Amino acid sequence: MFSKFTLTTALVMTLFTTGIAAAETREERLAVATEYNDAALADTDMDAMIRTMWEPLVAQFAPTATDDQKTQIHALYVETFEPRMTDLMKKQPEVMADIFTLDELQDLKDFYATPSGRAVMQKLPQVMQAIQPEIMVMVQETLPTIVPKVQEILAPAQ
Numbered sequence: 001m002f003s004k005f006t007l008t009t010a011l012v013m014t015l016f017t018t019g020i021a022a023a024e025t026r027e028e029r030l031a032v033a034t035e036y037n038d039a040a041l042a043d044t045d046m047d048a049m050i051r052t053m054w055e056p057l058v059a060q061f062a063p064t065a066t067d068d069q070k071t072q073i074h075a076l077y078v079e080t081f082e083p084r085m086t087d088l089m090k091k092q093p094e095v096m097a098d099i100f101t102l103d104e105l106q107d108l109k110d111f112y113a114t115p116s117g118r119a120v121m122q123k124l125p126q127v128m129q130a131i132q133p134e135i136m137v138m139v140q141e142t143l144p145t146i147v148p149k150v151q152e153i154l155a156p157a158q
Contacts, residue, residue, distance in 0.1 A: 029102050033093035036109035041089055043118045048125035049085070050077050056132040 054077045058065050065073070096105060111117040 030097040032105040032109055033096040037093045039112050040121050043121040045122055045125055050081055052125050052129040052132055056136050
């Protein structure tokens with residue numbers, strides 16, 4: 001006969017031992033996530049990634065910008081964002097260790113160790129660069145419609 005005490009004890013013990021197992025494997029997950037992240041950072045074209053941040057803006061708002069102006073803008077963006085982006089990317093293993101399983105992290109690390117995996121990391125900025133202008137247009141087109149609706153939702157109850 002199971003009493004509430006026995007059932008509660010079993011539940012607490014299950015949660016307790018599951019917590020211990022998770023704590024025991026977090027170091028393993030963090031180690032693999034760090035290996036993956038180090039490899040990904042090594043293959044990331046940060047210059048190209050930063051270029052995706054400013055080129056769509058210039059193309060839309062200053063299509064006649066000179067090469068010298070673009071060089072200056074790029075230098076400004078690199079100076080402003082590269083250290084911050086690198087710092088953020090270096091924090092990823094901690095987050096990944098909390099979200100992904102050890103098997104998922106190992107698979108991810110193994111994939112990025114292949115030529116195809118490295119190519120993905122190197123080409124993702126090009127993908128972002130290609131779709132960024134469309135994202136900006138979409139946001140600009142929808143903001144006039146969506147902002148009043150958000151304001152309405154956030155307005156205090158009358």
